[in-house]
Amino acid sequence: MIIDLRSDTVTKPTKGMLDAMMQAKVGDDVFREDPTVNLLEQRIANMFGKEEALFFPSGTMANQTALKLHTNPGDQVICDKYAHIYNYESGGASFNSGISCKLLDENNGMFTAEDVLKAINPNAYYYSKTSLVEIENTANRRGGSCWDFNEIKKIKAVCDENELGYHLDGARIWNALVAKNETAKQYGEVFDTISVCLSKGLGCPIGSVLIGDSNIMQNAIRIRKIFGGNMRQAGYLAAAGLYALDNNIERLAEDHKKAKEIGEELTKLSIVKSVEPIETNIVIFELNKYVDEERFVKNLADKSIYVISMGGGKLRMVTHYNYTDAMHETLIKTLKTQTI
Template identity: 80%
Template sequence: MIIDLRSDTVTKPSKPMLEAMMQAKVGDDVFREDETVNVLERKIADMFGKDQALFFPSGTMANQTALKLHTNPGDQVICDKYAHIYNYESGGASFNSGVSCKLIDGNQGMFTAKQVEEAINPDAYYYSKTSLVEIENTTNKGGGACWDFNELLRIKDVCNKNQLGFHLDGARLWNALVVKNESTKQYGGAFDTISVCLSKGLGCPIGSVLVGDNEIMKDALRIRKIFGGNMRQAGYLAGAGLYALDNNINRLREDHKKAKEIEAELLKLSIIKKVEQVETNIVIFELNDDVDEKLFISRLANKNIYMISMGNKKLRIVTHLDYTNAKHEKLINNFSSF
């Protein structure tokens, strides 16, 4: 039995999802003739109350397209120091869009409207122009933490007053919606653009979607082409997305429950210095200074249990739909042996 908790992207399509994929009606999406892609894009646009949605092969490409839609070379983007667009997209913000990032020292990847106001550059020619605020919900490096929606609305007010765009990296937004009992329409009303992932948490083999209104999205298709992201018979992948939206959102509660139980077990271990508070499906914990991180990881790997190191003795566990009750029981039993 292999227990892979490195990410919620390691899942394999279920048999019903594979069947939905094989039944998809496809066409050439470069000509915008793939029926299933069109259905998926329309469905997600409607969910968020936006004019348009565009299907991407990855969340990184969706985010990078959003940055390019909102900015010009030389501009500056405000984001948290833990932001995915800054830490995990290979410097794409500077390479693709020629922008820099003003990093906010937030709390678990989240910051306040006041911090945004303080981060906006003065309106003088020798400063880079602040043009976009970007947030991530849930926060990956923040341990799957969920934003306070009222704070997001306050940030939106700051953006409106200062003519700034507002983009949401919603790679794990589905998790936040389930935990906070919030709606896609709420988020669609608060943000100019939103990227959502269909593989993280929802079990698809590939795919993310970017949504926005007509004005901001008018060049999205062209930018996706520039990035090499246009696909042909992509409906087989979109079919997985449609299945996931209909069947795999509410079950995220199971992943959250298991993550909370893992948190409780880790808190019992004397070798653990700290466990970040768990809200969704990510558990980040820190080993004591005298614990050998490599030895800890290899000891678990020898039992076919895998997790990821985040550096400085911090480790990450991510629960997902392929992490069964039997695997959960085995993990808990192994923790009790430390």
């Protein structure tokens, strides 16, 4: 039995999802004639109360498209220092859009409206023009933490007052909605653009969707084409997304429960220095300095348990729907024996 907790992207489609994919009606999406892609886009747009949605092969491409829609070369985006758009998209913000990032490191990544106001550059020609505020919910490097929606709305007010765009990297927004008992429409009312991932948490083999109103989305398909993201009979992939929306959202609560139980077990280990607060399906913990991190990871790997190192003594485990009750029981028993 292999227990892979490196990410919630390691899942494989279930039989039900595969059956839905194989039965999909397809067409040429470059001609906008794939009925299943069109259905997925319309459904997600309706969920968030937005006018338009566009299917992408990856969340990175969806985010990068949003950055281009909101900015011009030389502009600046305000985001958390651990934001995915800054750390894990291969410098795409500068390469693709010619923009820079104003990095905030406040309140464990949950910066406030006041922080945003202070970060806006003065209106002088020798400063970069601040054009966009971006947040990530849930926050990956911040331990899968969820934003306070009241603060999100306060930041929106700052954006409106200062004519700034507002983008949500919602790669794990489904986890946040389940954990906080919030609705997609709440987020659609606040953000100008939202990217949502179908492979993280929901278990699809591929796919993200960018959502927004018509005025901001009118050039999205052109930018997707520039990035090489246009697909043909993509309905086979979109069908997985439709299946996931019907079957895999509510069950995210099970992943959250297992993650919290893992965290509780880790806090009991003498070799563990700290475990970050767990709200959703991500467990980030730090080993004591005397513990050999590589040896710890290898010890688990020798038992067919795979976790990922984040550097600096911190490691990550991510629960997902392929992580079964039997795997969970095995992991908990194994953790109890970890002493070096």
